[in-house]
Amino acid sequence: MVAYFFSQDAAELPAYPTTADIVIVGAGLAGMSAALEAVAVRPDAHIILLEKEDRLGGNSAKASSGINAARDGDDIELYNDDTVRSGGGFSDVGLVHRLATQSLDGLEFLKDKGVDLSVLCQLGGHSAERTRRNQSGPNVGTHIILALKKAIEAIDSIDVINHARVTSLEQEAGAVSGVKFTVTPESSFTIATRRVILATGGYSANPALLKELAPGMEEFATTNGAWATGDGLQLATDLGAALIHTDKVQLHPTGFIDPKDRTKRTRFLAPEALRGAGGLLFNTDGRRFVNELATRKVVSEAILAQPHKRSFLVLPITEAVTKATGALGLFFYEKIGLVSHKTSLADLAAHMEVDESVLQTELEHYVEAAATHGPDAFGKTVFPNAPAAVPSDVYLLEIEPVVHYCMGGVQINEDTQVVTAEGAVVEGLFAAGEVSGGLHGQNRLGGNSLAECVVFGRVAGQAAVKGL
DSSP, rough: EEEEEOOOOOOSOOOOOBBBBEEOOOOOOHHHHHHHHHHHHHHHTTTTESSSSSSBBBBGOOOOOOOOOOOOOGGHHHHHHHHHHHHHSSSOOHHHHHHHHHHHHHHHHHHHHOOOOOEEOOTTOOOOOOOOOSSSSSHHHHHHHHHHHHHHOOTTTTTEEESEEEEEEEETTTEEEEEEESSTTHHHHHEOSEEEOOOOOOOOOOOHHHHHHHTTTGOOOBOTTOOSSOOOOOOHHHOOOEEEEEOOOEEEEEEEEEETTTTTOOOOOOOOHHHHHOOOOOOOSOOOOTTTTOOOOHHHHHHHHHGOOEEEEEEEOOOOHHHHTSOOOOOHHHTTSSSSEOOOHHHHHHTTSSOOHHHHHHHHHHHHHOOOOOOOOOOOOOOOTTTTSSSSEEEEEEEEEEEEEOOEEEBTTTTOOOEESOEEEEEEEEEEEGEEEEESTTTTTTHHHHHHHHHHOOOHHHHTTOOO
């Protein structure tokens, strides 16, 4: 890897390359996967990764619950069906099919880079355990990003330029011909190229764009980094690209409420894997109100229908739960005051400001349902790590829905080629990851974001090298 890292202390900017076989805009998981796959297919290809932030990773590095892949060949159809069902009739079934059928290859791609994905769990909306993450160490997103960064650093034909803000894409005779970017307000650079892959992410941290595309969503806090501003949408539409489903923005049901600042606009995410490990949701009256393993859309809507539009997440502490949540950051969240440890039902009820007898009854009903494998009053039939008796040793979190992911974006075909409203291909332009739309429909399943980045990042890399 040749790194062109900008430094405020540098006397002058480096001499940036002016040509490339492929330019990838955005160095999160989709962009990094695309770069590595392109070089794997065409080792002599010169790839440039343009990243507007100081470091690689983007929102991919913040992912915590895991990455999906079919359990095995027999599970591909069920994984496909779960994803289509979650999309509520809006998903592009061709994109879903490609995700499901190539998910196991994506898993092997990551394992080949040294990624540990040995923990398996079932997240909301899934019919089986197929979400993987690492056993220990950092959160799974950071774990993956660090492994891919190491792989990129070992490849001489991949250049990385940070602080590179792409201002426009150039087009000649209907085909992509170059990329313009700045590093400082006074600078402007152009890279001549016939292939551009957009991997710029979504727009969950851009209130103005949320208000325009998905009115009402701008009122919620977000889990996204400040870089998630939707740059790729404008770059693509300037070349005639169509957008799809941009009104479909996902609320994640469990964004942390910080007791020290309950109204902050950027939140830590309480990982969905906490519910996958056995976490239970209670309203401010101390009552359960939803199947915790329903889709994010269903759980978010259920929370917003409760008093005060917020909830408590209670996670019983058992040996199995401790093992299952090893890389989810609970100790970190406890250290910064977002998670509290309660050692009695009375203490738990007091902290929640609810009647202890109500809480006792609710937990008794849950334990009974789990013992008979349900369904419980909310249709729950999977009870991960359920306690055999009413638990007294628990973690407690206060949560509410937050803007988390944009299902819509630039319209692509199954080869990640960007298309116009008429279905014509924008020659030389590809898109992968959250910047694209059509895969998830009205709701993204937990674990499908990282899966999408790997599967379609690799598809984009493969497609972009054709014809070079």
